Amino acid sequence: MAFSVLNRKPDSGLGNVRSSPGDPSRNVDWILLLGQSILVVIGCLTVYSASRTKGVDQPYEFLFAQRQVVFVIIGAVAMAFVMSLDYGWLRERAKFFYGLTIVSLVLVFLLAKVSNGAQLSFDLGPINLQPAEFAKVTVLLALAAFLSEDSSDSVSYERFIGALWLGGIPTVLIILQPDLGSASVLVALIMGLLLVAGAKAKYIAMITLLALTTVGAAVLSGLVNSYQTTRIRAWLNPNSTDENLRSFIFQGKNALRATATGGLTGKGWLTAPITNTKGDIPVQWADFPFSAIGEQFGLLGCAVLIGLFGIVLFRIWRIAHLSRDLLGTYICAGVFTMLLWQVFQNVAMTLGLMPITGLPMPFISYGGSGIVTYFVLFGLVQSVHMRRMR
């Protein structure tokens, strides 16, 4: 049941053999948790190293690192809460959360119209709430719930279209914010889930085509904010001298250089020229933390980081197999896909393989909403793992 953790009998000495092996509290995936914790610690340290000398109005060097730790604590609390729930319980609440997300996205959109700018978040004083981040959780749940209603092997056409609608609406709302990065994560989510759920290959090909044409149409029709197309153009023309593209080209080039000049073993913790001085990568701790790792710790450091993500991904993937029901599998597949895509996009962005989108790296980048979201997602995965035997 939901709060069984709190009703646990006191320890009787022999490793608490009173509780059954299937007791959720004994089935936390420790490797996953450990991997996540290491990532989080690396994240806090990276934010510290990248931000200590840079913030223009920064009162002191620990400011951002400190805030990151606070976010982590909040995230941990949220995660613990989610873990203690049976994810099946959330199935019923999925519709509610989904509706809330749509409302908040629409609200943000209207606020953007009013304030005539890009609006990605609600500015509630010290906290910025980014609905796009939470959308990841709620859309995941809604989609997973929707798809798992049908336990057949393949996805019927109606269900397919339904999934598209379900995922498509928040995606479009997010594109209009404009936040192509987060939108792309949702698109990846939809595609991953459909793949795992058994959508026919031709359907998948169809939506890929659809996605590309919608993006193309949105860009050409000017519906998409020129801000975003600027980033794509800056990525495609790295040698352009266009004034508008300059800051993106500049950022991208420096992030690339910072990463690359790290070489094999990096330039050393806190002694790397670009990262640890008033360098030329603005807001490096949020958008390009990978470059900070690359410059300071080189190829080995990057390999370690990617390896950690690999391990974490593997564990999630394994839990997908072990899940007791379809919902759990879909939840894990969704988290897997989103994590994979977000890591890939952030690294590719740093290395110049993709346009700069401002998508943060999970657990490493500075940013409250991102941290909390991924903690919650991992909490869901843990929850699936913990209850796999039920």
Place this chain on the structure above:
Amino acid sequence: MAVDKRAARLGALALVSVILLGAIGARLWFLQTVQRDALQNQVLTSQRRTQMLPAERGRIFDAQGRILADNRRTITVTVDRAVIRRSSNRTTLFTRLSGILGVPVEEMERRWESGRYSQYLPLPIAEDVAEDTVLRIESRSEDYPGVHGDEDWARVYPYAPLASHVIGYMGLILKEQEAQYKALGYQNDDTVGQFGIEKSMESVLHGTPGQVVYEVDTANRVVREVSRIDPVPGKDVQLTIDLKMQQYTERLLETQLEAKRQTTDIKAMAKNPRVKDPADGQFKPKFTNEHWYVDDVGDQYLPYPAPAGSMVIQNYRTGQIVAMASYPTFDNRWFTINLTGAKFKQLFPNDKNPDKSILVNRAIQGQYNMGSTFKPFVAYAAMLNGVITKDTVYTDVGSYVLNIDKSLCNEGVRCEYFNAISSGTGKPAEYGPVRVEDALAVSSDAFFYRIGELMHEADPSRNLLGNTVRLFGFGADTGIDLPYEFNGRIPTSEVKKELIASGALKKTESPNLLLGDNVQLAIGQGLLAATPMQLANAYSTLANGGFLLRPHIVKAIWQPGVPDGFPGYGDFSKATLVTSFDAPEVKQQLELPSSIANPIVRGLTRVIRGPGTVYKGYNHDTTGFTVFANYPYDSLNIAGKTGTAQGAMSKPWFDSSVFAGFSLNAPDKPYTVVSYLEKAGYGAKASAPAVKCVFEALAGQNVLDEVQMSDPLDPTSLVPAPSNTLADSTCLNGKYDNLIRD
């Protein structure tokens, strides 16, 4: 079954993740191993700051070592381009700098936009900034990131405005010059010589700029110096100009022109001639004008406008120029301060009237008729080609009638040419039987008209006279080491065709060289055009026995760093010579046997000392006799020739006054002096006295003032140069009655 398929799909998902992570891994490996060094270099270059070290420009000295052009160290404030790439940063920084530098933000933005300044070097935003301002800026590098004071040079002219046309001035590279200077390694925002010696000796004076590369941290503070190439200063140039003589000449020129303009003595003015009115047979004044001076008998007079002129003093043994003055003159220090466009237009108005041109060296750019000063060369041409001998006699009866078909005379062809009016008889002067020597002494036009006709007939191509006078350097560049020299014009049929095509000559004019053209050429009028420098050089050829020399103003080139001697002087005894140009450069040697030279020189001597000719009981003085009446021949013997270049529309007050003279039998003072005063009267009226003064000074009779270094330029002044006249102008005074318009 369901689970297996799902497992397979999960497997597919895993495969996708492996591919993506693998791609990242591969790219990372590539970047951090293979490309690392290349990218490292890029990081380093973006962390380097290059600073140009401008070279000190060569100095310019006069013959005695006076420093005519010097340099002073200045500081130029520059901004690193990386700092101001973003327009928001740029506006902030420029606004902050604008107050402390006193440069408007628009000016800084204009420089940023302008393609003139190299993209690879910091942007210069203010030149010649005070040192304490620069210190203030550099000590507050947080407020002014990337702003530095770089060392630079500014040009100084201690003796300005003396010899300003010769020294010249500098200016920014013009659009049309960009390609040429870029090929020589200049930056687009460099200043180069644009006039005078500064221009003609640019390659010598320029030197080679150096460069220093600093490694900077990301806050743009210098970490260390990476490399340095020291600048090579330009070589110093010594001119042949004697500044004391130059000062005297410039003052003399201005004084004489002013005297002509401001005279109230009717005898010194131009007379409105009377012509017979065909209607009633009365003699009426030919021209109308409102402001006549009228004499007792009702004749009208007008002062000469005398707006401009030039003088040249040349050493005829070496070809070196001792002094070269051009009026109106200017202070070349105007070009060392930042003049606004409006101020420039105020000082140097773009007037269509050529009388008012200031930035023109009339000594080498003037395109003038020479009048009778051309006659000695015509005499040479006639004797050389055997058309006449020194003993050929012609009876001058006051006019010359062309030996052509009389029917043409009524069809607008001019058939009768007259001598100048004798003030004694009021009619064209009749000189009687004259040989070439006499004809030169009294300036008999009829004698030379005849030569013109004889030479025209002697050669079917009609070019005999023209080609022979070319031996003296007319019709071609003298080769003087100054820019913008006019090469002169000897009439040929090609020249006439061009002039008809351009509209300078009427369309009805024949494109062939006519008799009338040669006749006009024989007395130095018509389509002939020459510069005062060409005239001086031609007389020098006559004076030195037939060697056509290249005139030059540069005496020597010295290694950079000629040390200072007395204040205002350089000390050549401690300097290292590179090249000396003391030796004369002979372009051509003319055949000048004594049978030809003697009559010419004797005639020219008689111009100064007399005697003239007597005919029909009338004594005709030579044209220069009255003017040189109290000249000290024993101190410095001279010969010379007057000339009056006919003015536009034959208006007498547009006659230009010419005189050329040279010293005789004076091996230590071998000088040719030429004066050309535009619209200043007969040769004897204005230029002859001026040349007399110069020879008196050369003889030691007139004392020359010492040259002082100038007071600083007054930037509020409204004139290009302050008035500079002789304190003692008594040498210009004299009797100028009964002068002849020759």
